[in-house]
Amino acid sequence: MARCCEICGKGFSMGNSVTIRGKQKYLGGVGTKITGITRRKFKPNLQRLRVTLPSGANATKLVCTQCIRSGKVTKLVRQKPFHLPNVEQKKTSSEESVPAGPRARP
Numbered sequence: 001m002a003r004c005c006e007i008c009g010k011g012f013s014m015g016n017s018v019t020i021r022g023k024q025k026y027l028g029g030v031g032t033k034i035t036g037i038t039r040r041k042f043k044p045n046l047q048r049l050r051v052t053l054p055s056g057a058n059a060t061k062l063v064c065t066q067c068i069r070s071g072k073v074t075k076l077v078r079q080k081p082f083h084l085p086n087v088e089q090k091k092t093s094s095e096e097s098v099p100a101g102p103r104a105r106p
Contacts, residue, residue, distance in 0.1 A: 005064040
């Protein structure tokens with residue numbers, strides 16, 4: 001099963017794992033030596049994420065973190081953001097007769 005990003009197609013890349021032995025010269029040693037080189041895989045940072053597709057449907061996809069940060073995918077909004085209703089406050093007759101502050105007194 002190839003695990004790669006379902007948006008950009010990023011997969012693993014190959015590289016070397018270098019094993020080093022010894023103390024560096026500037027620290028008082030005789031220098032470092034390479035004692036082994038083996039092949040290794042550099043894997044992408046994949047996240048399982050619920051995304052909204054351009055068609056409006058929702059799906060779960062394996063997405064790399066670069067696609068999430070760059071905005072190539074839209075995360076699923078599970079709930080609408082909180083919204084205050086527009087309620088007009090009506091003044092009552094008792095509020096109109098009360099002075100507004102210390103300067104409103106005669």
